[in-house]
Amino acid sequence: MSDLRSLYQEIILDHYKRPRHRGVAAEANREAEGYNPLCGDKVRVTLSVRDGRIEDVAFDGEGCAISTASASLMSEALAGLEVEEARQLFERFHRLLTGDAVADEEELGKLIALSGVREYPMRVKCATLAWHTLQAALDGTDQAVSTE
DSSP states (O other): HHHHHHHHHHHHHHHHSSSSSSSOOOOOOOOEEEETTTTTTTEEEEEETTTEEEEEEEEEEEHHHHEEEEEEEHHHHTTTTTTHHHHHHHHHHHHTTTTTOOOOOOHHGGGGGGGGGGSHHHHHHHHHHHHHHHHHHTTTTTEEEEOO
């Protein structure tokens, strides 16, 4: 278990220090902004959605290691998915972090590295900020997302 926890920490630190898909999605046609007032994390998610499929996803903003790593891991996991698949992935990920689901690496891939966050309820909001912002972008919501 200790080796697994170390691996998860390495994945989180790697995505924090070298975030993937940081910036603006090419030919973005959807976007949303999110904010966590408790810790000050801010994120902007941009998407290029064509024919019901996410062709490109990117994020930008300022946040803690958990928030940034989660946004980076999310951006990797979503590229190429259909919108409905992305919504289902959000639901599975959210259930994992809120303790309503068992960790399933096959189903969640590298996102499983964030499973330990559920032991720290205040950090769940950090880990899910980009995901709630993604939902707003998919829904075309004009209002900024808040974790409160």
